[in-house]
Amino acid sequence: MRSLQFDWPESPIQRITSPSINKQKLTVCVKRDDLLHPNISGNKWRKLKYNLKDMHDNNKNAFITFSGAFSNHLYASSMASKLYDIEGHVILRGPHIDEQNPTIKMARACYMNLHVVNRITYRKRNNTDYQDEIREQFPNSHLIPEGGSNQSALQGVRELARSLPESDYILCPTGSGGTLAGLIDGSAETSHIMGVAVLKNAEYLNQDILGLSAKAATQKNWQLLCQYHGGGYGKFSPELWLFCQNMHRAYNLPLEPIYSGKAFYALWQLIEQGYFPAYSKIIFVHTGGLQGLDGLRYRKLI
Template sequence: MSSIFLPPPTQQINNAITHHAGVDLHVLRLDLMHPWVNGNKWFKLKYNLLEAKQKNLTTLLTFGGAYSNHIYATAAAGNLFGFRTIGVIRGEEKLPLNSTLTFAVQQGMQLVYINREAYRQRNTAALEEDLRQRFGEVFIIPEGGSNLNGVRGCTEIVKEAAAFDTICVACGTATTLAGIVLSLHKGQRSLAFPVLKGGAFLAPEIEKLLKNYLVSDLPSPNSYPGDWELVCDYHFGGYAKVNHELIQFRQQFAQRHGIPLDYVYTAKMFYGVMDLLHQGFFRRGDRLLLVHTGGLQGNIGIEERLERFQNLAQPEN
């Protein structure tokens, strides 16, 4: 199943900030593994797809918003590996479909829209039973691939990264972080940058996720979690929120280093790392690995929203 994916390259970053801080900084380019199913999304899907095959289930059902990277990747993965896919989309249908949902339909995904109140029940047994009655025997993958299968896949992201002292990753549901923490080598630590406002609330959720994984029957690289820390100061106002400073940083970073970033996750984490380097947060000689978790297709939605705001701000002739 993994044979169609390229090994993610590691790219070194040299600039005035890294030179002044005296660190060795690299980026793990998960965004280059596959044109459609890349980043941490593939790792979170991998063992869900394998379990569905083992159970002889041919239909995947999952959840997401209108610009969801997970919906995009699940639709593509389903098409690649012979699954029917159903995407339960938060909110009402809006025509014409945006680029994310258009792609999902082109990949064969059936879209189902539910209101926001019902969507909040997506992880309940009642809604799952309702969906099974409606669509038959389906394999349900939670929003974002955020389950123990997702954690298992994410234990494979940095398993070959023993040369680094610190692994940095953006944090939404913390599934990716949990997998990375379980795969850390002795002496390593992980810094996670929540993209949600008030991200400290994730700490007990992360502890619970790690505990649940370690008591499960799923294999783990380690019998105990590695060191991790949340850095909660770089959310830029909350999930999918941006400002001029972040937009400018993303543009300049891509121009200088040839690495495109997404607004929602990686741009915030990269900005945070660079700011911490400037502050002298890291020890001289530290070796840092920044995990590029993909999600670039989601930039279209942010850019469309920014363009609408700019148009509204234009004075009428």
């Protein structure tokens, strides 16, 4: 295993203005974590960083994780495996693999070991008995949950929180809850933390966040917005995709409509509705995941 470079320069912050933002006297900035790491973007590097460090410190020679076939987590894990010369294994939701899928092709190019299971088996990924079976099958491997969200991941997201300027509101897309939990843990209580759920019926994530973050149970400065899912995970409207394209043209801000675009569109709607008090300082965390655009193009969804 190659020496792990854990520390990279902090990602930049981009100011966004518009007539509505200016009229309401708001300050809106984007934390460009899509530019954080040269190969593993956004919250995926934040989450993997301390998982890889734990694996290294505990003398494990491999890791194993869980993923869908187009997942940013699969992409990031595969890239980490290749860059740092780590043996990587992924329990992949099947039952079949499309070898032409660009994310799968990239994982193959990184020599990631893909173990395809049917959907019934994959649903057991968070079951402790099933995870124990996986650990027996791969005895010297560090187990990373789907999406990378665990206590090790929170260490990386706390670093993100501490890197942010003083803000009244911090917003981020929310899939598995780890980024939101880490922001709650690492941010000042004077900041209001808002997660935009990208999945339908995502209210259950509130309990997952409480399980990850001790501070979430005692603080009232956070919320999960569940009405901006756009129809469910992986679904989006033509209006949302047009919004993403317009943001790229107007601000040179690349977005994809599954995570970052969906959450930034929610922020834009809240601004248009006059949700935020005048003079509010708002920061949006761009969690990366732009590789997902290749999968959407492959499936002719954009």
